[in-house]
Amino acid sequence: MVQRIVSPDALREDRVPPGQHVVEGWPVLHSGVVPDMDPSRWRFRVTGLVEDELELGFEEFAALPRVEVLSDIHCVTGWSRLDNLWEGVSTGVLKDLVSIGRDARFVMVHGAGGFSANLSLGDFFQEDVLFAFKHDGRSLSPEHGGPVRLVVPRLYFWKSVKWVVGVEFMARERPGFWEQRGYHIHGDPWKEERYSRV
Ligand SMILES: Nc1nc2c(c(=O)[nH]1)N[C@H]1C(S)=C(S)[C@@H](COP(=O)(O)O)O[C@H]1N2
Numbered sequence: 001m002v003q004r005i006v007s008p009d010a011l012r013e014d015r016v017p018p019g020q021h022v023v024e025g026w027p028v029l030h031s032g033v034v035p036d037m038d039p040s041r042w043r044f045r046v047t048g049l050v051e052d053e054l055e056l057g058f059e060e061f062a063a064l065p066r067v068e069v070l071s072d073i074h075c076v077t078g079w080s081r082l083d084n085l086w087e088g089v090s091t092g093v094l095k096d097l098v099s100i101g102r103d104a105r106f107v108m109v110h111g112a113g114g115f116s117a118n119l120s121l122g123d124f125f126q127e128d129v130l131f132a133f134k135h136d137g138r139s140l141s142p143e144h145g146g147p148v149r150l151v152v153p154r155l156y157f158w159k160s161v162k163w164v165v166g167v168e169f170m171a172r173e174r175p176g177f178w179e180q181r182g183y184h185i186h187g188d189p190w191k192e193e194r195y196s197r198v
């Protein structure tokens, strides 16, 4: 039996954060082009403040224990998509695979082609955060981040890195791709943490 987690935000009475509107489809948004993600060459790397760095091939990563998460998507550009069922590997599984350094407080999640997003360890290890292989019962399509993307249900969707290739543990916060380009360092949709003041 795969454990099913419902993201707490999907249990709110009013599920749509301020300034958002619900869409029925699923827009595709990213910077650059969809990378070629040949699973035979794909590697998942855990680096930074860990005792021993870890590298997994696609089959090893895909064989890790799975969870299902039901969550809502909130994109900073204004659309929200409710009731998404994800299947994948909980970020918490990493705690069993590597010994995380005492000084680690943040992660940078890396996507193919140089994309990245920063998260605090607290946000990264929430129980509804996962590396998703499937959406609504189907394998993730390449344009939505397949074979594997991060999903961080409680933050704006730019934190949900598509085409994940690694996680780097860090002592200090460093801004990721969009955070360097004016997006908020944290990104809570309920507080409308959309952009940083410059
Ligand atoms: N690798 C990568 N991941 C990314 C992005 C990107 O440019 N590159 N864009 C982010 C942004 S801004 C959004 S809104 C979502 C869009 O995901 P979707 O195309 O599946 O809707 O992906 C996020 N993850």
Ligand SMILES: [Mo]
Pocket: 029, 075, 076, 077, 157, 158
């Ligand atoms: Mo976005």
